Amino acid sequence: MKKTLQNPLMLAAFAVAWLLPSLLFAIDPADLEPVQGEEVAILTDAPHVPPPITRKHPTKVIVHLEVSEVVKRLADGVDYTFWTFGGSVPGKFIRVREGDYVEFHLANHPSSKMPHNIDLHAVTGPGGGAASSFTTPGHESVFYFTALNPGLYVYHCATAPVGMHIANGMYGLILVEPLAGLPPVDKEFYVMQSEFYTKGAYGEGGLQPFDMDKALREEADYVVFNGAVGAMAGDNAAQAEVGDTVRLFVGNGGPNLVSSFHVIGEIFDKVYVEGGTFINEQVQSTMVPAGGSAIVEFKLDVPGTFILVDHSIFRAFNKGAIGMIKAAGGDEKRIYSGKTDDRIYQPEGGAIQSIPQDEAPQALAQNKAERIENGRIVYNQVCVACHQAEGQGIPMAFPPLAKSDYLNADVDRAISTVLHGLTGKVTVNGVVYESIMPKLELPDESVANVLTYVYSQWENNGAEVTPERVAAVRASGAVH
Numbered sequence: 001m002k003k004t005l006q007n008p009l010m011l012a013a014f015a016v017a018w019l020l021p022s023l024l025f026a027i028d029p030a031d032l033e034p035v036q037g038e039e040v041a042i043l044t045d046a047p048h049v050p051p052p053i054t055r056k057h058p059t060k061v062i063v064h065l066e067v068s069e070v071v072k073r074l075a076d077g078v079d080y081t082f083w084t085f086g087g088s089v090p091g092k093f094i095r096v097r098e099g100d101y102v103e104f105h106l107a108n109h110p111s112s113k114m115p116h117n118i119d120l121h122a123v124t125g126p127g128g129g130a131a132s133s134f135t136t137p138g139h140e141s142v143f144y145f146t147a148l149n150p151g152l153y154v155y156h157c158a159t160a161p162v163g164m165h166i167a168n169g170m171y172g173l174i175l176v177e178p179l180a181g182l183p184p185v186d187k188e189f190y191v192m193q194s195e196f197y198t199k200g201a202y203g204e205g206g207l208q209p210f211d212m213d214k215a216l217r218e219e220a221d222y223v224v225f226n227g228a229v230g231a232m233a234g235d236n237a238a239q240a241e242v243g244d245t246v247r248l249f250v251g252n253g254g255p256n257l258v259s260s261f262h263v264i265g266e267i268f269d270k271v272y273v274e275g276g277t278f279i280n281e282q283v284q285s286t287m288v289p290a291g292g293s294a295i296v297e298f299k300l301d302v303p304g305t306f307i308l309v310d311h312s313i314f315r316a317f318n319k320g321a322i323g324m325i326k327a328a329g330g331d332e333k334r335i336y337s338g339k340t341d342d343r344i345y346q347p348e349g350g351a352i353q354s355i356p357q358d359e360a361p362q363a364l365a366q367n368k369a370e371r372i373e374n375g376r377i378v379y380n381q382v383c384v385a386c387h388q389a390e391g392q393g394i395p396m397a398f399p400p401l402a403k404s405d406y407l408n409a410d411v412d413r414a415i416s417t418v419l420h421g422l423t424g425k426v427t428v429n430g431v432v433y434e435s436i437m438p439k440l441e442l443p444d445e446s447v448a449n450v451l452t453y454v455y456s457q458w459e460n461n462g463a464e465v466t467p468e469r470v471a472a473v474r475a476s477g478a479v480h
């Protein structure tokens with residue numbers, strides 16, 4: 001304080017601040033342009049972005065953001081109680097211009113159970129606004145800030161326990177456009193990655209509560225773009241046309257994981273690294289830290305579906321981190337031909353690849369108990385990686401063998417599956433899988449043992465499979 005008072009300019013600023021609070025922003029020591037007029041911010045839900053700012057002067061921007069706690073879909077058949085900034089996850093996208101004076105209203109819906117606040121990384125001030133915005137249910141807080149630094153910033157709730165508020169969906173993005181604006185592009189989208197930690201495993205149905213232990217161990221069940229599995233895929237894919245330049249405002253709410261953000265089949269012409277002003281070019285994947293961002297730009301030169309992933313790839317294919325941009329339009333064969341031919345190629349005698357099994361054939365089992373014991377060993381060497389320790393499988397990737405109606409309905413078909421592998425659609429316990437089980441190259445004895453083991457476990461029907469029966473199915477050549 002002593003130092004501040006020695007500075008005559010600051011002293012003048014303080015004097016005016018006391019006398020004429022409404023003029024404070026106009027004489028800020030940071031030489032900000034005077035604020036002219038006011039406007040109410042347009043706020044959007046992902047993947048939409050408010051329109052670019054065309055004005056050439058700072059203004060007073062009034063932001064009304066309402067926190068609400070809502071039950072919504074996290075994945076098919078899975079619901080979650082999200083704590084939201086604006087009714088969905090991620091929170092509303094806020095767009096202001098460098099130098100704008102922001103009047104921020106944070107309302108907390110009366111139906112909320114928790115108090116909340118907001119920490120905007122774009123704010124220079126204690127807690128990024130959190131210190132001034134603690135808001136109990138049925139209340140509204142107001143505070144003001146000047147957007148001093150251009151860039152793309154994360155905002156989030158910072159009410160204790162902070163991790164839990166963020167894990168429940170409390171984050172979003174605020175863009176502070178530089179004075180000169182961002183170069184015009186054809187399409188802009190809002191994409192925000194985050195993880196969810198649920199009591200049940202991935203895909204386990206019903207209303208899933210938050211799991212604090214998993215969150216502490218950073219063992220995410222779901223890693224998603226825009227708040228739910230498929231929120232930006234399939235029918236919800238972002239739409240664009242060939243020739244469009246696309247800009248993605250990418251954020252990562254965390255709470256824990258760093259994203260290796262990648263778009264399959266595209267190269268980022270530009271990346272505004274970490275959402276700042278430094279531009280990197282010709283980038284394949286860019287890191288987006290938890291509580292950080294990046295702006296990426298690319299031109300859609302060819303038609304097709306471009307898939308957004310976290311290239312920590314199990315998150316993409318097994319935890320939900322997949323988004324899509326569909327580019328409609330004519331082919332550009334010179335850039336990408338598409339498949340021009342499809343020929344049979346059978347170096348190993350079949351379209352299904354095989355996994356050679358190099359262990360010695362098992363000693364012949366003398367009875368069902370020995371068969372089960374030997375089968376357990378085969379299972380744990382060969383099948384467990386996909387079908388999992390309790391035969392529960394992995395949702396959307398590997399069907400269950402536990403209590404599997406498909407398995408229990410037909411022993412010969414199960415034998416054929418293990419002998420020849422399996423492709424195409426199969427329905428197991430009402431769920432359709434469309435994947436590939438490789439051919440496993442197991443001797444008849446091992447096939448008999450492993451299936452006898454599987455049938456003896458996890459409420460299956462207890463059938464015993466003999467090597468003779470396996471040999472008969474092999475000899476029949478029947479492939480299901």
Ligand SMILES: [Cu+2]
Nearest residue numbers: 116157159165
């Ligand atoms: Cu909160």
